[in-house]
Amino acid sequence: MNIxxxxxxxxxxxxxxxxxxxxxxMHLITMDExxxxxxxxxxxxxxxxxxxxxxxxxxxxxxxxxxxxDAASADVINIDGTGVVWGARLFGIKVPERVAxxxxxxxxxxxxxxRGFKPYLLGAEQHVLDAVIARLQQVHPNxxxxxxxxxxxxxxxxxxxxDAINASAADCLFVAMPTPRKERFLKQYRxxxxxxFVMGVGGSFDVYGGKVARAPKLMQKLGLEWLFRVLxxxxxxxxxxxxxxxxxxxxxxxxxxxxxxGNA
Numbered sequence: 001m002n003i004x005x006x007x008x009x010x011x012x013x014x015x016x017x018x019x020x021x022x023x024x025x026m027h028l029i030t031m032d033e034x035x036x037x038x039x040x041x042x043x044x045x046x047x048x049x050x051x052x053x054x055x056x057x058x059x060x061x062x063x064x065x066x067x068x069x070d071a072a073s074a075d076v077i078n079i080d081g082t083g084v085v086w087g088a089r090l091f092g093i094k095v096p097e098r099v100a101x102x103x104x105x106x107x108x109x110x111x112x113x114x115r116g117f118k119p120y121l122l123g124a125e126q127h128v129l130d131a132v133i134a135r136l137q138q139v140h141p142n143x144x145x146x147x148x149x150x151x152x153x154x155x156x157x158x159x160x161x162x163d164a165i166n167a168s169a170a171d172c173l174f175v176a177m178p179t180p181r182k183e184r185f186l187k188q189y190r191x192x193x194x195x196x197f198v199m200g201v202g203g204s205f206d207v208y209g210g211k212v213a214r215a216p217k218l219m220q221k222l223g224l225e226w227l228f229r230v231l232x233x234x235x236x237x238x239x240x241x242x243x244x245x246x247x248x249x250x251x252x253x254x255x256x257x258x259x260x261x262g263n264a
Contacts, residue, residue, distance in 0.1 A: 123176030
């Protein structure tokens with residue numbers, strides 16, 4: 001699809017699809033619409049800041065005002081988590097589909113190779129970046145990578161990293177750093193970053209580079225990717241997912257009770 005061809009303007013589409021659920025803003029758009037927005041941004045050199053929301057981020061945003069401000073300031077906020085998709089639908093919000101950040105990233109790699117756009121890869125460990133580059137060279141031999149930098153740099157060195165990104169003439173920027181660091185970085189520097197499309201991808205480089213396995217399709221559909229991750233790293237992750245999942249279940253229960261009282 002093409003947004004312009006269908007009579008939509010950039011801002012009209014996004015304004016008409018933006019909603020809030022449990023205090024978190026999000027856009028009710030499909031994968032195809034997301035890719036079309038990214039393409040339009042790079043073709044027209046129009047800045048577009050993208051982020052996603054999942055259960056963990058939604059829960060964290062409720063107690064971290066700075067993270068919520070950083071995420072809410074993005075131009076496009078896709079619903080990445082299956083739990084958020086199901087929860088929103090439970091309360092009548094018509095979410096068309098889950099749009100996972102790692103899937104957006106992979107499809108944009110293919111789009112860049114096809115259209116001649118140049119991505120900049122920022123974040124993760126150097127050996128992970130090397131694995132990502134090796135796979136990209138194998139899968140998309142025509143892709144030109146504008147530049148790379150690992151995610152292990154100090155706040156004092158952020159300015160030089162931004163300068164390197166801008167000097168690379170990249171069309172898009174993928175930031176593989178954890179929440180809330182990637183949201184803070186993109187919010188702080190979005191006005192001076194020259195890549196048209198910028199996106200936080202969290203641990204997606206780890207998945208694409210083979211450091212971390214992604215859950216099978218069935219577990220993804222059942223909303224059990226979190227369980228797959230816990231089984232891979234139980235000591236590190238069990239408490240995090242226990243706390244965020246129970247907090248999210250509590251939020252859904254509170255929302256249900258509030259709406260029930262409102263309809264009484």
